Amino acid sequence: MSLLKAKIQDVFNEPACEQNRGKDAKARKEGCSKPLTPGAAAGGCAFDGAKIVLQPITDVAHLIHAPLACEGNSWDNRGAASSGPTLWRTSFTTDLTELDVVMGRGERKLFKAIREIKEAYGPPAIFVYPTCVTALIGDDIEAVCKRAAENFGLAVVPVNAPGFVGSKNLGNKLAGEALLEHVIGTAEPDDAGPYDINILGEFNLSGEFWLVKPLLDRLGIRVRACIPGDARYVDIAGAHRARAAMMVCSTALINLARKMEERWDIPFFEGSFYGITDTSDALRNIAELLVKQGADPELLGRTEALIAEEEAIAWKKLAAYRPRLEGKRVLLNTGGVKSWSVVHALMEIGIEIVGTSVKKSTVEDKERVKQILKDDNHIFEQMAARELYAMLSEHKADILLSGGRTQFVALKAKTPWLDINQERQHPYAGYHGMVELVRQIDLAIHNPIWRQVREPAPWDCPPAVRQELPRTKSETATLHVVQEFAGTTAGDFGEC
CATH class of the missing domain: 3.40.50.12380 (Nitrogenase MoFe cofactor biosynthesis protein NifE, C-terminal)
Structure with missing residues (x-):
């Protein structure tokens, strides 16, 4: 727990955070994230945040060391998409019971679960997540993971982010710390080049990064690792050989970007792929960083040519809307x-x-x-x-x-x-994504169903006054009873 506390304090002191730079030493130690109120985790806990960041690594087995309920609803908590492996969609949990907790069988059960996953699925790595229960009872998952990795010959990564330590955003950053400590830099790619980049904080929701990657491919820019969207373990392990990085969501992985810059000299910038102007600016910034890192300056010209071509196509499509x-x-x-x-x-x-x-x-x-x-x-x-x-x-x-x-x-x-x-359900990133977003807004606003649902109901319309045929005494009595029950006056309902 002391090691976890030190990691949390390090995240709170993040020097790359603009807000932290303006604080004094005492205020900086208090951190940026508000502590969770016990029993109120509607916004997500640290465990949830860590799982969100790491689960889109598609060929890894994600094992939750906890009672069953901790994993119950989080097996697919985001709409990330994979172009290949589907192991990340399988839920794994040690399913601790009260008896396991009382008898101290948690660590033994975790080791057994790791062995079973290794034998049944043979993944390149297993990520192990403790939750509130297993952290409070003191299970040493780091020791278990280290022993399992030695015995079974695969990477077993402890992700120390139990829910009670803080908010979802804190869990995001603790997941980044786990990648830095146990994954990034553990494999050396044999094809590193001057046009390799990392994309950080991109989750490939609804497959929207697949609308951006073809643009980079046309420029000859290779995405060494997209963390975490549609990622593979070996790609992240070799991410330290990229020449530049783009940070898509700074609130999640700013600590990862900053420490990769310090350790491996990978400069980064924050940008967005939403909207035509922001997409163009992101492509320019990527090209400029790569040129500063040694890429051929002609990349800048090719980037401007691509931007001009894609913007013209997008604006032409948007003109109709x-x-x-x-x-x-x-x-x-x-x-x-x-x-x-x-x-x-x-x-x-x-x-x-x-x-x-x-x-x-x-x-x-x-x-x-x-x-x-x-x-x-x-x-x-x-x-x-x-x-x-x-x-x-x-x-x-x-x-x-x-x-x-x-x-x-x-x-x-x-x-x-x-x-x-x-x-x-639809991807909105990049030039084509912007056109799709506008198209969906147009479809939603001009859907004829809204005109129909806004019309008053028939029983809210005033009654029509018309000449009625003579009624018998029994018919008149029946009508009065119905009208009294329905709260209406004489006459039939009219049209609005």
Whole structure:
């Protein structure tokens, strides 16, 4: 536990964080992440954060050393996609019981589980995650992993990020520490070249990195390792031989990028593949870093030629949507890097941003939002469901872009909704991804179902006044009873 405490303190003192640089020594030790309130882990715990970062490594077995419930709902917690191996989609757990805890059989059961996975699946590596229970009872997973690696001849990586130590974001960084300590630098690639890069913090959600990689391939730039999206263990083990790196989500793996720069002289920058302008800027920055690291300067010219070609194609496709979407109002309830990257992308085609959430965004993310929107009134830290519903029901936005948690608020307000978080079904990165995002927004806003659901129900319409045929006494009595029960007046319902 003392080793884990030291790692957490090191993450809190992250010098690459702009916010940390402005703090004094005492404030820096308190860290950036708020501690979890016991029993309130709705935003995700450290274990969840570590699993999110490492699970998209597709050929690795991910073993949860814990009671069954710790793994129950996290086997596929993000919509990352794989171009090959599917082992990462298989759940492995030691399934500790109360009797195992009382009798102290946790370490023995973990060793046995590692052996069974090795014999049944033969993966290149096994990642072992302790949770609150196994960390509190003191199971020494590092010792077990070391012994198992020696006995079975494969990498067994301990990921020390039990849930109680902090937030999901802290777990992201602890996962990066595990990669630095046990994986990166353990294999030497025999084909390293001057055009090799790493992409950090890219999860390949809905396969969207596959819309960006062909652009890099056309420039002759090889992605040595994409961490973690669609990654392979051996690629990450040789990631230290890349010449440059791009950080897609700084809140997750900034410590990984900074330490790789210190150890292996791999410069990095933070960028985004959302939107036409941001994608072009990212390609330029990658090319410039590679040239500074020794690549042929002609790469810069080829990059500009590719950008000009792809931008022309994308703007031509977007021109068809501009008359239909220009002036439409979008409310963005997300966070992190999307709080500014998606905002910038949508404003490029004339869409008005009426609000964007900066929950889980860094200080740098918030500054970018302010620079883009130039109005703090459109920025909110978080919005309660009641406030969100009031805003949508008053028609202050034409569509809500958010995650699945708030989709029913939009549906109740009879407002179009589009998922742009990790559960999304469509890729939105790169030039083609931007066109797809605009197409999905257009389909959602102009779907005829919204006109139908907004029409008043028949029972809310005023009754029609028409001449009625004479009724018998029994018919009249029956009608009065029905009307009294339904709370209506004489006459049939009319059309609205």
